[in-house]
Amino acid sequence: MKTFFLSFPRLPVSLAVPDEMVPDVQSAFRHSIRPETDALPLHEYAIQPASHGLILRNNGQAEGTFSSPMDALIHLEESIEVLLINAMNGWAAFHAGAVEIDGAGWLIAGHPDTGKTTTTFNLIEMGGLFLCEEVSPVDPDGPLIHPYPQVLSMSRSYAEAYRSIHPVREGDLTLPTPHLARYAPHQAGSVPARLKVILLPVYDPACAAGIETVSPESALTELLGYAFPPSRGDEHLFDAVIRICEKTRIFRLRANSLGATRRLLKDLMRANADNPIPPWRDSPGDHPNETTEKGLTGPAEHAKHFSLKNKRCPSLCAP
């Protein structure tokens, strides 16, 4: 058995695994492994061989039995995500990926199957520094994205299509199962990045491709939908997300093909490099669908409603 010390935002963890799983752990947690830790681990995980598979334990309690090292690792990643979300306290945790581009943090938020992970993957391959996958912890003071650089999981068919067009240079892309691809970026940020851009990707082959600016008030309820349930007060989460919306530029990225995604991201990266991003300022033309002067030609909805009642953990909604 070998023991690793893993460092996540506000969450020191130790992990003991059989020697044959050492390469898998080194690959899956390559950016979180620390040679030693000053803080005592809050959670001690162990993956132990058993007659019928591998048992995953957290602080001595069995969390499940798995037939393969990959299944055990995927469950371990999910278990750590839940712990991380519960450790947020005054921060907000989004179901999102994140990268750093030219010193600015970009958050890519969305439900499963909207293109969130593939957009993060493209941004890394286009030169962005990897920060987060699946869970992005954001301190609303700043706001700052804290790195949680886990391996990206995406569909094998997408990965194969991508690889047939573009070389994969910035990470290791593997195809461990008939449906799953895993992408481990070579580099990842180790310090928090100031959040300046939020991308809301939409992938629909039937729609026209394009980028839309989204106002903070239009984005609020949608972003709340991508936030994990708060470990502190509900109102605290609402206040945190309001502050985050007001201090960032928010864009909806409508892509209808792999090529369109790359082109739109390139345009957006160039535009933001040429024009450093200030906090949101309203300007004519930014809200083409909203009320102007006197008039009732406002958004279709008079009041967008969002409630945390019955809200489930977004990762649990994944198919």
Added chain:
Amino acid sequence: MHYRQTGQVKIKKIGNSIALYVDSQKGIHVLNDTARFIWEVLEEPFTADELLYMLSQAFDGDRATMKADLDEIIDRFLRYDLIRAEA
């Protein structure tokens, strides 16, 4: 029938708009300009006809559409306990 704000709401500024937070509902409502106008007016009690008149003074638009918008907003405000009806 008069309508007026309930006292359960906290107002939060967001961008160019406001959001109404209701603790008991764990919910938040982001208002557009029309809904915000009606919400702010209902600090004092008014009838639907009075609200429609004020809307027509403040906004351009077809009166039938305005009435439909107003009915929908009042319905929504009542549903979420943002306003109450008084005899």
